[in-house]
Amino acid sequence: MFPAWGFPVAVIAAFASIYFLPSPIDPEPFIFEKPPPALVGSLQVNKKLQSGQRIFTGQLKGPESFTVDDEGNLYTGTVDGKLWMISGDQLHFITQMGQNMPECGTPDYEPKCGRPHGVRIDRDGNLIVADSYFGLFKVSPRTGEKTLLLSSEQETNHLGRLLTYDPVTRTARTVLSGLYMANGITLSPHEDYILIAETSICRIIRYWVSGANAGETEVFVDNLPGYPDNIRLSDKGLYRVGISTARFPSFFSPFLDALGPYPFLKRFIAKVTPLSFYNIFLHKHGLFLEINDKGDIVESFHDPDGSITWTVSDVFEHNGKMYLGNTELPFLVVLQ
Numbered sequence: 001m002f003p004a005w006g007f008p009v010a011v012i013a014a015f016a017s018i019y020f021l022p023s024p025i026d027p028e029p030f031i032f033e034k035p036p037p038a039l040v041g042s043l044q045v046n047k048k049l050q051s052g053q054r055i056f057t058g059q060l061k062g063p064e065s066f067t068v069d070d071e072g073n074l075y076t077g078t079v080d081g082k083l084w085m086i087s088g089d090q091l092h093f094i095t096q097m098g099q100n101m102p103e104c105g106t107p108d109y110e111p112k113c114g115r116p117h118g119v120r121i122d123r124d125g126n127l128i129v130a131d132s133y134f135g136l137f138k139v140s141p142r143t144g145e146k147t148l149l150l151s152s153e154q155e156t157n158h159l160g161r162l163l164t165y166d167p168v169t170r171t172a173r174t175v176l177s178g179l180y181m182a183n184g185i186t187l188s189p190h191e192d193y194i195l196i197a198e199t200s201i202c203r204i205i206r207y208w209v210s211g212a213n214a215g216e217t218e219v220f221v222d223n224l225p226g227y228p229d230n231i232r233l234s235d236k237g238l239y240r241v242g243i244s245t246a247r248f249p250s251f252f253s254p255f256l257d258a259l260g261p262y263p264f265l266k267r268f269i270a271k272v273t274p275l276s277f278y279n280i281f282l283h284k285h286g287l288f289l290e291i292n293d294k295g296d297i298v299e300s301f302h303d304p305d306g307s308i309t310w311t312v313s314d315v316f317e318h319n320g321k322m323y324l325g326n327t328e329l330p331f332l333v334v335l336q
Helices: 009-015 107-113 255-259 263-272 275-281
Strands: 053-055 066-068 074-077 082-087 090-096 116-121 127-131 135-139 146-151 160-166 171-179 182-187 193-198 203-208 217-221 226-233 239-246 286-291 297-303 315-318 321-324 332-335
Touching (some): 066 116, 074 116, 082 116, 160 182, 160 193, 171 193, 171 203, 182 239, 193 226, 203 226, 226 315
Antiparallel strands (some): 053 332, 066 074, 074 082, 082 090, 116 127, 127 135, 135 146, 203 217, 226 239, 286 297, 315 321, 321 332
């Protein structure tokens, strides 16, 4: 057990990576003081991602996060608010988080259709799903029945936060607040700390949950070469970090870096401009990183021209394959 948290490690692990509720407003303006890191050493550009294969093209849009059951079935949620099971080469619909409408899959209808960003499986074989608009759910993968555990209306505020949920009392409490677009999260192998990706400022922080440093927070890795999304612990004991958008050195400042000091402008763009419009400003370069327990980037996997994928939200390893999630592309990438 975590002495400072007071409930079983298994419960924490089951909810890992889905504690975050929407963070529409930055805590304060933040200016990147460092240029993007040089692409040398472990960041040297390669074509490792180009050996990947697209599957379920046109059937899955934005399969962002993954989990697997004891029978080897994979589960994911998509941008249209749907939950899916992948069994071998077959795709099975489980349920719709919100309303099932023809318009689902477009930004304007996300609040009605739902957006399951995080998905994990609990000890009873149920899916634990974090929906950005509706809250935390338990979903039966067999029947699609949804049980609301925590409504987003109970806990949302204007700052990014780390929350813990107690399934016995069905209550949540804030552990950290004032985070910058808190996104991916994972538990360490010894379950003594949690890593949290702060996407909008391109860094990962470490929060100690036990030991001499319990309750303390520190920067784990800073000035990443892109905007981090989900974090996964690999079988090799390394942390795999999906990069949603690359941030590389160039004559012009990276587009999202330039918007960093102006949170109101980012919100305006998100509300009135289709994502496809400002995609023209973003470098289409697929990338994920492997980071050791000291915060060193030890390896990087690139698709320099985006021929297979140009955004990676999650890197999920299962049966010798890596499944690469994304936030809005109409396919799933599998890397042998």
